[in-house]
Amino acid sequence: MxxxxxxxxxxxxxxxxxxxxxxxxxxxxxxxxxxxxxxxVIARLTMDDLDKLQDFVSQSIRTVPNALVTSxxxxxxxxxxxxxxxxxx
Numbered sequence: 001m002x003x004x005x006x007x008x009x010x011x012x013x014x015x016x017x018x019x020x021x022x023x024x025x026x027x028x029x030x031x032x033x034x035x036x037x038x039x040x041v042i043a044r045l046t047m048d049d050l051d052k053l054q055d056f057v058s059q060s061i062r063t064v065p066n067a068l069v070t071s072x073x074x075x076x077x078x079x080x081x082x083x084x085x086x087x088x089x
Contacts, residue, residue, distance in 0.1 A: 003047045004075040007061055008039040015066035016040050022064050028056055039071070050074075 011019045016034045023032040023043045030044040043061075047053040057072055 006073045008071045009041040010069040011040045012066040
């Protein structure tokens with residue numbers, strides 16, 4: 001079963017776009033969004049297992065220039081809104 005996770009980033013001021021664009025170059029990153037609040041960028045990842053998630057975050061994500069702090073949140077259960085549910089025909 002795939003592991004889904006969010007990685008929250010605090011980045012150097014003014015580098016939000018640069019960091020988000022670098023993140024989406026990784027095939028494991030589904031999306032990278034610039035947000036307002038305590039964190040600056042949030043990336044959504046899909047990994048094969050927890051070991052691969054750990055390696056990817058440690059070896060790839062944390063080496064992105066201007067990423068100062070990261071916090072990884074593993075998704076335990078996902079709920080989809082009406083617009084994202086499969087449609088019955």
